[in-house]
Amino acid sequence: MASPNLKSDLSIRKSLTTTAYEQLEELIVTTELEPGAILSEATLVEQLGIGRTPIREALQKLEREGLIRIMPRKGIEVTDLNPAKQLLMLELRRDLEKLLAKSGALRATEEERSAFIVIADAMAETAAAGNDIAFLRQDYALNQLMAQAAHNEYASRAIGLIHGLARRFWFVHFETTANIPLCSSLHANLAREVAQGNPETAATAVDALMDYLEEFTRATLRAPDRPT
Template structure:
């Protein structure tokens, strides 16, 4: 029983690590994930790798194809647009509930996260801004005080992570994002649920020129992955 539990924990660890490398572009879309190579590179047996890949396939990050094995999933523009539409609605729901339910300590944490984003914007540091932007959004999910909604929002946010990061590299998007954050914080602290929902929806949904910019940036994700894959350390 103990050995089985250790294997399960190791599979979970490998799944988390592979997922992180997929969503940050280290393993870019279309890349074949060879079990033997992964096991050797990560210093584990093939069993936890195989189990991890099966789990990742269940959430859409990996496709298991006959005779080809595991492939990092590629998302077409139409599917990507659909996912952002759902993400926008989930965030709107979180904002609406957060405006009603946020506690005083959570208000302080949200304000602090917003200030940290401002510092990253002023430093013109998109990678740090992206990390802090994630924290900002997750604080809103938590402030909804709806555990199921928080889980679903966090899961889709994770799935869209590489694409949201790319958006911040579009010219002036970081400054625009911060300005939108300010409006979101204002609405939540004013306990205006409908305004918070409206502003979060507009902040997240990708339409028109923003979608065109995102699609044009997608090749950067593969370039980033190929460059980072050469210098990935073992866990």
């Protein structure tokens, strides 16, 4: 059995790893770290003010999610955007999100249901304000809660491989083809349906959101001046 001090040290490191991951994920999703950029572990340690081990663990997770590529002795490359692959990703994402939504509607704790309502209300405020960064952060919180409330670790791991890539794609293209009020409203509706505990209406809310995201993706493919 681990000693209390060891457990405390592991908890602190896990917290730092989570902090490093969340900060790096947002920097990549918002393209502060641009696609194709070559990074170094030492630079990221200095930039975030977090130790090498948590940074390394966060980078390993980001690589599993497809947002970076670690090249031994060369550096860390932020992966390029590939709009055509987004439609393939959505085929898988729809089924995974419906599984998470239906499972969450059935299995979420009262605390988790309350958290869904808080996020839904925040999304409604974002819809009125059209705040893109606020939307991204609420979207991240909703993604994490959906994965948690389903109480299915395998589905949660699978959806984790998709969310970061999807969020970055949305951020890069939202100014030309996205409708933040509509997108926020669809997310808020999904959160409320899961909170209310009806798996079928939660699945219907997922379909509405995925239909919108599919049309958004197709619109970016049609746009003549989309970013590459």
